[in-house]
Amino acid sequence: MKILKFLFLSVVIIGLNSCSSSDDSNKTGGNQPNVESITITSNLDTQTIGGSVTFVVKTNTDADVTSSATISVGNNVVSNATFTSSTVGTYTVTANYSGKSATTIVNFIEGPSISFAKRVLIEDYTGTWCGYCPRVSFGIEQVKAQTEYAVPVAIHRGNDPYNFSGAGVLENLIGLQGYPTAMLNRLTEWKYPEPNNVNQVVALTQGTLPKLGLAMTANVSGGNVSLTVKTKFGKDITGAKLVVYALENGLIYNQVNYTSYFGGGATIAGFTHDHVVRAVFTNILGDEIPSSESVYENVYTKTFSVPVPSNVANVSNMEFVAFVVGSDKKAINVRKAVSGDNQ
Numbered sequence: 001m002k003i004l005k006f007l008f009l010s011v012v013i014i015g016l017n018s019c020s021s022s023d024d025s026n027k028t029g030g031n032q033p034n035v036e037s038i039t040i041t042s043n044l045d046t047q048t049i050g051g052s053v054t055f056v057v058k059t060n061t062d063a064d065v066t067s068s069a070t071i072s073v074g075n076n077v078v079s080n081a082t083f084t085s086s087t088v089g090t091y092t093v094t095a096n097y098s099g100k101s102a103t104t105i106v107n108f109i110e111g112p113s114i115s116f117a118k119r120v121l122i123e124d125y126t127g128t129w130c131g132y133c134p135r136v137s138f139g140i141e142q143v144k145a146q147t148e149y150a151v152p153v154a155i156h157r158g159n160d161p162y163n164f165s166g167a168g169v170l171e172n173l174i175g176l177q178g179y180p181t182a183m184l185n186r187l188t189e190w191k192y193p194e195p196n197n198v199n200q201v202v203a204l205t206q207g208t209l210p211k212l213g214l215a216m217t218a219n220v221s222g223g224n225v226s227l228t229v230k231t232k233f234g235k236d237i238t239g240a241k242l243v244v245y246a247l248e249n250g251l252i253y254n255q256v257n258y259t260s261y262f263g264g265g266a267t268i269a270g271f272t273h274d275h276v277v278r279a280v281f282t283n284i285l286g287d288e289i290p291s292s293e294s295v296y297e298n299v300y301t302k303t304f305s306v307p308v309p310s311n312v313a314n315v316s317n318m319e320f321v322a323f324v325v326g327s328d329k330k331a332i333n334v335r336k337a338v339s340g341d342n343q
Contacts, residue, residue, distance in 0.1 A: 057071065059097070066081050116213030125180060132259060138261040184201060229302045242323075247278060253273060
């Protein structure tokens with residue numbers, strides 16, 4: 001009888017130990033499925049620039065682990081599983097979770113757009129006292145002989161009868177090192193020697209057309225300037241700013257000369273200075289165009305009614321230049337006009 005009781009107790013103890021072992025296995029996740037692989041999908045394969053693409057990450061058991069996964073484009077981690085690009089291109093998106101990774105591809109393309117004639121802005125930092133400045137003046141003449149789409153602006157500085165004192169902030173922007181300096185579309189330096197690099201300027205009137213165009217209506221009468229600048233947006237553009245110069249042509253003053261251009265000689269007597277900045281009707285770095293206005297197919301209109309600048313010698317020689325810079329401070333497109341134009 002004692003032997004039977006012993007055998008019964010042994011069976012019970014073994015059974016209890018077996019149950020305890022099974023419970024411990026469950027506590028350590030023994031019945032949880034292993035993550036063998038993951039997938040990443042997007043709500044859109046192709047999106048227009050400025051739009052958003054949203055991603056979902058799932059395991060091989062179809063469990064949604066998006067909130068726990070790390071999603072990145074290149075070295076940049078994506079927040080809230082959403083990616084936006086302002087640049088056209090194809091992007092590889094990578095998801096990582098539980099030691100597994102997966103990738104997908106998304107494309108960003110241009111949305112609906114309108115193209116416009118492409119012009120190049122030349123800002124010539126110069127002076128009548130500057131002996132090497134005739135080199136750039138000659139280069140501008142060579143450019144104008146090859147294209148009608150170049151718009152020069154002469155910014156005179158220093159001990160000069162045409163000194164434009166408001167240019168300091170612009171010189172700081174470009175990090176001006178000396179004179180002459182000629183900048184294309186505000187931030188690209190025209191390579192030295194400029195007359196030998198005319199093609200650099202002409203090339204900026206070619207290629208991909210800008211998605212922004214300008215037109216002006218100008219009238220100078222009775223000592224007043226009436227100028228309307230219209231900017232049409234061929235696509236949505238953020239951070240756009242408008243700059244408007246008032247210039248004067250045909251100013252006669254002796255030019256110091258250390259070059260062989262314009263016949264050489266230490267002084268070019270009676271030199272004609274054209275496109276000379278006399279005033280700026282906006283902030284020289286640009287007046288902000290409201291984001292609600294800088295959208296596809298919209299025309300933003302800005303009107304200026306101001307007295308003729310007091311430093312203008314001959315109102316009939318006035319010229320106006322308007323251009324728009326982007327968020328990168330580069331000129332997107334430019335236009336010039338004279339009194340009587342209705343573009």
